Amino acid sequence: MTFRRIAAALLGIGAAGLAAGCSETQLVAHGVKEIVALSPEPEPAATTPSSGQYKVGKPYQIEGVWYYPKADPTYNVVGLASWYGADFHGKRTANGAIYDMNALTAAHKTLPMPSKVRVTNLDNGRSLVLEINDRGPFVNGRIIDLSRRSAQLLGFEQRGLAMVRVQAVSPENGLSVAERPVTPPEEQELAGAAPRTDVAVNPIDAPAEVVPAPPLATAAPELAPPAPAMFIQAGAFTQQDNAGRLAQDLSRFGVVRIVEVERDGRIFHRVRLGPIATVEQADALLQDVIRSGHAQAHLVIE
Numbered sequence: 001m002t003f004r005r006i007a008a009a010l011l012g013i014g015a016a017g018l019a020a021g022c023s024e025t026q027l028v029a030h031g032v033k034e035i036v037a038l039s040p041e042p043e044p045a046a047t048t049p050s051s052g053q054y055k056v057g058k059p060y061q062i063e064g065v066w067y068y069p070k071a072d073p074t075y076n077v078v079g080l081a082s083w084y085g086a087d088f089h090g091k092r093t094a095n096g097a098i099y100d101m102n103a104l105t106a107a108h109k110t111l112p113m114p115s116k117v118r119v120t121n122l123d124n125g126r127s128l129v130l131e132i133n134d135r136g137p138f139v140n141g142r143i144i145d146l147s148r149r150s151a152q153l154l155g156f157e158q159r160g161l162a163m164v165r166v167q168a169v170s171p172e173n174g175l176s177v178a179e180r181p182v183t184p185p186e187e188q189e190l191a192g193a194a195p196r197t198d199v200a201v202n203p204i205d206a207p208a209e210v211v212p213a214p215p216l217a218t219a220a221p222e223l224a225p226p227a228p229a230m231f232i233q234a235g236a237f238t239q240q241d242n243a244g245r246l247a248q249d250l251s252r253f254g255v256v257r258i259v260e261v262e263r264d265g266r267i268f269h270r271v272r273l274g275p276i277a278t279v280e281q282a283d284a285l286l287q288d289v290i291r292s293g294h295a296q297a298h299l300v301i302e
Contacts, residue, residue: 051114052097052133062138069110075168078301079143080161080283081119083151084136093134100147107134107145108166116169119144121154121162122228122301123279128153129169141286141299161279163228163301228301230282231274234294243269246294253289272300 057069085101093099095113106117111132120127130150137145144166148157156162234250237243240258247256250273259270273289276282282299289297 051131052093052095054112054114055095056112057094057135065138065140067109069112071112071115072110073168073170075111075117075166077143078122078163078165079299080141080279081121081144081146081151081154081156081164081166082137082139082142082161083146083148083157085148095133097133099134102149103147104128104130104150104153105133105147106130106150107136108132108143109135109138111168117144118167118169119146119150119154120165120167121156122165123162124155126154139287140290140295140297141283159280161283163230163279163282163299229274230276230279231272231300231302232276232282232286232289232297233270233272233300234289234297236268236270238266238268240269243271246271250289250294253285253292 056071059066059068061067084107088099089101091099093107093113097105097114099105106119108117111117113135114131114133116129116131118127118129128150130146134145142161144164146154151157151162154162154164235243235246237246243258247258250256250271254273257272257274259272261268261270273285274282276285286297286299
């Protein structure tokens with residue numbers, strides 16, 4: 001399999017870098033994107049030129065990590081979103097479409113191209129349906145890379161990152177449109193044959209004095225949903241001793257907690273860092289934990 005790399009991934013940019021200004025935001029946004037052109041495969045052609053060729057794709061490897069594309073109509077994942085813009089505008093995406101940073105599109109590591117997903121910003125509740133037509137972002141912990149316009153509408157263009165929920169949009173998960181109902185002819189005839197009856201009308205005297213209507217209630221201002229609590233989960237063990245050793249190792253990064261949960265009659269001990277205040281801090285901390293040798297670490301919210 002042949003890969004064409006366009007752009008290099010930039011890692012470990014934390015909250016301090018993001019606060020420094022627009023140029024740093026651009027680095028965070030664009031540094032996570034890497035366009036991958038896969039070798040041609042015998043798959044059906046696209047229905048429209050803007051969507052590119054329909055492609056699920058074979059397993060591929062980026063920076064030592066393997067990805068396994070597949071169709072998943074039940075896909076429903078929470079994680080970090082980033083965005084990419086002018087550096088890739090007008091260039092071809094992984095399935096041959098032309099990237100338009102002002103269109104409502106996104107890049108995903110494994111979902112088919114093109115396919116639809118609903119992306120919800122968990123910080124402000126905004127939601128969009130986007131078309132997947134590219135691959136990325138190839139940074140651990142980030143689950144989707146949005147076009148610039150999508151990031152603007154979801155309210156995180158300036159920050160560069162957001163905690164989001166990504167859901168596949170398909171008939172299998174109940175998001176299809178129902179057909180227009182049709183009334184059978186026999187039911188229409190029954191309605192027309194209903195007997196007519198007289199209606200009794202009784203006059204009502206006007207009130208002696210006019211009572212003013214009560215003032216209209218003022219609608220309460222719309223409040224953003226509460227920010228989710230974010231944690232980095234580095235492992236889950238049936239043996240509490242194993243969880244304790246991992247917690248001891250992670251204590252250098254911050255507050256560590258061991259959370260017990262029952263699954264299928266078994267007790268698991270989850271080792272978590274947090275809670276973490278911002279997505280910028282969560283992203284930077286996750287990269288540090290992964291680089292320390294805990295490759296399975298990932299973000300969770302409660």
